[in-house]
Amino acid sequence: MAPAAFYSPSSPTRLGVSSEARELCSSRAPATCWRLKPGSAGAGGLRALAAATGEMAQNDGLGRRKVPHVLTVAGSDSGAGAGIQADLKACGALGAYCSTVITAVTAQNTVGVQGVHPVPEDFVAEQLRSVLSDMGVDVVKTGMLPSDGVIKVLCGKLQEFPVRAIVVDPVMVSTSGDVLAAPSTINGLRDQLFPMADIVTPNLKEASTILGGLRLETIADMYSAARSIHKLGPRSVFYFFPFCINVLVKGGHLSDSSDAVDILFDGIGEQFHELRGPRVKTRNTHGTGCTLASCIAAELAKGSSMLQAVQAAKDFVENALFHSKDVLIGSGPQGPFDHFVKIKDHIRSVTEKQQFRSDDLLLYAITDPRMNKRWGRSITDAVKSAIEGGATMIQLREKDAETRDFIEAATACMEICRSYGVPLLINDRVDVALACDADGVHVGQSDMPVPVVRSVLGPGKIIGVSCKTPAQAEQAFIDGADYIGCGGVFPTNTKANNPVLGLEGLKTVCLASKLPVVAIGGIGAGNASSIMQLGIPNLKGVAVVSALFDRESILNEAQSLKSQLTSVSSYAM
Numbered sequence: 001m002a003p004a005a006f007y008s009p010s011s012p013t014r015l016g017v018s019s020e021a022r023e024l025c026s027s028r029a030p031a032t033c034w035r036l037k038p039g040s041a042g043a044g045g046l047r048a049l050a051a052a053t054g055e056m057a058q059n060d061g062l063g064r065r066k067v068p069h070v071l072t073v074a075g076s077d078s079g080a081g082a083g084i085q086a087d088l089k090a091c092g093a094l095g096a097y098c099s100t101v102i103t104a105v106t107a108q109n110t111v112g113v114q115g116v117h118p119v120p121e122d123f124v125a126e127q128l129r130s131v132l133s134d135m136g137v138d139v140v141k142t143g144m145l146p147s148d149g150v151i152k153v154l155c156g157k158l159q160e161f162p163v164r165a166i167v168v169d170p171v172m173v174s175t176s177g178d179v180l181a182a183p184s185t186i187n188g189l190r191d192q193l194f195p196m197a198d199i200v201t202p203n204l205k206e207a208s209t210i211l212g213g214l215r216l217e218t219i220a221d222m223y224s225a226a227r228s229i230h231k232l233g234p235r236s237v238f239y240f241f242p243f244c245i246n247v248l249v250k251g252g253h254l255s256d257s258s259d260a261v262d263i264l265f266d267g268i269g270e271q272f273h274e275l276r277g278p279r280v281k282t283r284n285t286h287g288t289g290c291t292l293a294s295c296i297a298a299e300l301a302k303g304s305s306m307l308q309a310v311q312a313a314k315d316f317v318e319n320a321l322f323h324s325k326d327v328l329i330g331s332g333p334q335g336p337f338d339h340f341v342k343i344k345d346h347i348r349s350v351t352e353k354q355q356f357r358s359d360d361l362l363l364y365a366i367t368d369p370r371m372n373k374r375w376g377r378s379i380t381d382a383v384k385s386a387i388e389g390g391a392t393m394i395q396l397r398e399k400d401a402e403t404r405d406f407i408e409a410a411t412a413c414m415e416i417c418r419s420y421g422v423p424l425l426i427n428d429r430v431d432v433a434l435a436c437d438a439d440g441v442h443v444g445q446s447d448m449p450v451p452v453v454r455s456v457l458g459p460g461k462i463i464g465v466s467c468k469t470p471a472q473a474e475q476a477f478i479d480g481a482d483y484i485g486c487g488g489v490f491p492t493n494t495k496a497n498n499p500v501l502g503l504e505g506l507k508t509v510c511l512a513s514k515l516p517v518v519a520i521g522g523i524g525a526g527n528a529s530s531i532m533q534l535g536i537p538n539l540k541g542v543a544v545v546s547a548l549f550d551r552e553s554i555l556n557e558a559q560s561l562k563s564q565l566t567s568v569s570s571y572a573m
């Protein structure tokens, strides 16, 4: 078999790449273009190349899983906003393991950098050897490299222990204006590290320094800077894919742009991508560069393409900045931001959720698209009228809607329900409930099983399940549902072929149920009182469709039903 890629000793400045390897590489994202050590490349052919991409290394055959692994080679920031600490947080937040080689220890806070203590070069080498020789690093991300010597050491170790991708954040000066790398390092970066990199991520100042002090003031300047820096890319005789380098020029400091604009020059496709996001107004931007580069590295380690990785990284930073814009840490002009926004959001959604209250079952309104159409109403108007008339819980029941339309309608209804403090549940569709962050889901006996719904939605959401028998009610309790819907109590045209239980059947299920019950089916102004007059403590209310939504005034019908229900339930107590 022809070697996948080979070092061509006869022509030290040219590299030989077999057509197989070229095809494999060009069909992949740059990050998955592996480089092979000179002299070792031919041995395993395509299989080695594929294994090296990680595709064959997800599992070690004993069921142990390889996790995406980023090694950051950077400086420690005592304030933990940037440097190694930001890298650890970013990778952790994105689900990648992060190991660390510390190149310098800095004393810094939100005011600036008070001191820098470089780690001796041979000890940087020792850390690199420890991690790279043993721990299965996928992607190396570099940050503060304080000296030319450290760059040399790093490049040597990367040749000895090749990795899948190298992300270079050319840190030179901190955002507070403090120098973090000797001026001579610019040559080391340009001549040694860039040629090995898959992507370099300079901000405007760094791009200008790399290009010998060129003034960069406009988005057009960023485009030309990206192309010029790309030209500084792989020139080393040791690397086989001289088209791999990507350049991301970050426009965060661009003065006259209301958006945060970054320009990505794709080294393989020779294409530009203008990535735009809203500029978040906040002082808490310390560590954004380190975080962005680490997020790119984490996404590449997880298998994303370069463009996907950069876009995901940009989204992450934008989201983190937005959620931490008002955080106050430190007294200086540049605060750190919170990388764990998502985790916090999740915790909040679990702890600060709409707690399920069984009294919310009293007047439970279930929407119907055909009825809304018949009366010429939007779903949002229908929901709003039901709530204003006194509905205590809403369920969106859409059997035929396109998923996208359903999500859009549900999101709009969620906003209304939140503003009134009324819980909104989705009928059947757990995916839609997740997408619009609904308060819960109602499922039937042949829909997604309650334990599965619970594991997907988490502990904070409301789950209702339809039950027609005591055994089903018992199971609903065991499965962790919050309430049961019992019916059809009376005949209905709204749900075809639905067996009628009658008041006796309802009573039997209620008495067997350890969960609160809402009655459903053919219930309206004429018979709602008869349900509540059963006087069963856990029978908490009625769920209605046509009695509200197939009437001229939803609001009036809701008001009159509500007053019947409240008068009977207070009488029953």
Ligand SMILES: Cc1ncc(COP(=O)(O)OP(=O)(O)O)c(N)n1
Binding pocket: 364, 366, 395, 397, 427, 428, 442, 443, 444, 445, 447, 464, 465, 466, 484, 485, 486, 495, 518, 520, 543
């Ligand atoms: C509150 C409430 N109770 C029962 C049902 C019926 O649910 P299901 O049995 O899954 O039937 P469909 O509504 O999906 O046709 C309900 N939706 N709500």
Ligand SMILES: Cc1ncsc1CCOP(=O)(O)O
Binding pocket: 487, 488, 491, 492, 493, 494, 495, 498, 520, 521, 522, 523, 543, 544, 545, 546, 547
């Ligand atoms: C969804 C459903 N599940 C049992 S009966 C029913 C329909 C209830 O509609 P209506 O209130 O119009 O009788």
Ligand SMILES: [Mg+2]
Binding pocket: 427, 428, 442, 443, 444, 447
């Ligand atoms: Mg159902």
